[in-house]
Amino acid sequence: MNGRRPLKRAAGAGAVVTLLLAALTSCGGAAQDKAPSITAPEVFYLRPVGDKSGPHDKDPFHFSAADGKVRTGGRGPVDHTLTVDVLPGAQSAVVLRKGGNCTGSSTHMTCEVRSEYDSRSDGGVSLVAAKGSKPGDAGDVRYTYADRSGKKVTARTKAVVGEPVVEVLTAKAVSGVRPGVELSRSIVVRNAGEVPVRGLGLAIGLEQMEFEERYANCRYPGFYKGHIAVCEFPDLRIAPGQTVTLRPALRLRTSKTRMYASFNSEARALDMGPGYAGVMASGDHGDGPALRPEVTAAENGTYAKGGGWTNVVLDTHADYSVSDVNLYGAPGTKRTFELTVRNNGPANAGATEKLVFSPPLGMEMVKQPMQEYDEDAYEPYCENGAFTYTCDIKALEPGKTQTFTFTMRLGDPGEGTLTLQDKGPAHDGHDGYVGDRDPEPGNDKAVIRVRPEQ
Incomplete structure (x- = not known):
């Protein structure tokens, strides 16, 4: 899937927040102006101070703003102001780090920005855990985007200290499998992070194998010819240190003529950002039983952050x-x-x-x-x-x-x-x-x- 197949987060949990002003309209078939907007993560997890571990595939902090006006030849002049504030009560959890054309303090920053602004390309304010904060501490950060006339649009992000770190039980290789037989594999995930996993997304990818059973709560995007399953468990909560097994075990059919095959299991917390949203846009649900998460005792073995590929060597030549x-x-x-x-x-x-x-x-x-x-x-x-x-x-x-x-x-x-x-x-x-x-x-x-x- 690195590499790698997408997952989509649950609607509402970590969804992008977009707050709009009144829409602007124009006549005829010409492109129309849109309302000004800010796009920012609803929830963003922060590594504790001094800790550089965490999810390997975390989406970097990112937000953008646009005045909605149709223009040609670039992203407009630097004629807007972006203000970022750590709201009262949040200072013990989150502080601001300056970047780009911004000035201010650890709790209040003002940036002069273009009409179309993107923190990835333009630089700007980022969020970090406050000194003395501990996992579970949280607070709100507010963004205000204003033009020269004073029209404003706002959005908020809830910043949480600590992260859910989803790990998947993996094996590097499985050998001695007869060609054309059914291979059964359980998916086991655990939360190695500091805060609960709130909603789980799972992607299963196959190479030179097929799903013997397709699960009712998974989608199978047609573009990938049935070799990818994407499943969501928006109501699942996995506490730090807790292990969950998805049942029933995967039933996979090996090839009769291929000597090598592989499968991939990738998992992530649904509110960790948009992640791999693409493949959920299409695909029918399976007609088999639903995959159900069950809290289980920890299993011995190798756990990989976010999951990984397992190679299958068939007993042939x-x-x-x-x-x-x-x-x-x-x-x-x-x-x-x-x-x-x-x-x-x-x-x-x-x-x-x-x-x-x-x-x-x-x-x-x-x-x-x-x-x-x-x-x-x-x-x-x-x-x-x-x-x-x-x-x-x-x-x-x-x-x-x-x-x-x-x-x-x-x-x-x-x-x-x-x-x-x-x-x-x-x-x-x-x-x-x-x-x-x-x-x-x-x-x-x-x-x-x-x-x-x-």
Whole structure:
């Protein structure tokens, strides 16, 4: 999902607050002015003073303002004032940190800003925990956006000291799984933070697997062809240190022909910001049972902040083979020939192999396989070093081949080699990587011969 698939927070919990003035209208089909607005998080969690831990995917503090006027050529002049105030009673929890074109104190800042302002690009005030504050302390911060005429619009953010830190029980790899069988996996989450999780969002992503069961309270966006489930539990509360298991366990169907698969479980507190909102815009609910959270005892294992991927290694193999090539002709003769790699199955091991082509001595390159790296721009497909050509082999379904076409000028009679080699686990970082487990290593090597004209 880093990488990674989106979650959407619950409506109302952490939703963006937008307060509008009376709308401006215009006639005809021209673009219309809109009301001035401020967009700010309803709730924002602060790390305790001196503590840099917390969620790995937290959305940075961000707010924006706009006067709503239609204009061309930029974001307007610096003719608006943005005021940020820590409201009475909140000073012991939150203070302001200055940035951008702002002046003032730790509880009151004034910024001269453009008609369209965004704290990400323009800089500005940020919120930090006050000295002496403790987890659970909270208070309101108010934003006031005004034009030169004095028209104002306001919004508020509740700042909370401490954060909910959602962690998901993960495993780097699962091996020994038979192809085509059902794999059952439970989703276990815990709150490693200082304050309660208020609403949980969950995204489950599959690669080379399918959902055997689709849950009634999860959406399955069609854009991802049913390989992502997005679920929300807006009423769930997880206390600091508490563990929750979602039941029933996931039922996943493994591929009959793929050797490697993976699944991802990502979770976050729904009021931690918009996060991955995109995929909730579409997708039907499943027709199976609903996933239900249940408070359970803590389980041993590795918990990852926000979740992560688990690789699945299926108990199968792929037999790749390469064949001999014979070339006939006198020295200096040009010959075009094909080097063909075949996957004899029974599985597709992915792009795990490479072909190393060492031509006979005296052969000269005339033309080699090329690939387009930009529009109408090409480069050699195979890497060339010390007169050896190393060609990546794509993922091949059982029974499929990949062919590399070369044109070379022959030298004296002689022999070269064709060798299939494993790329090694570093090529994709797949935990549990075991290559193609080729049971017939004898056909991983072949000879390319140059012989006199017959």
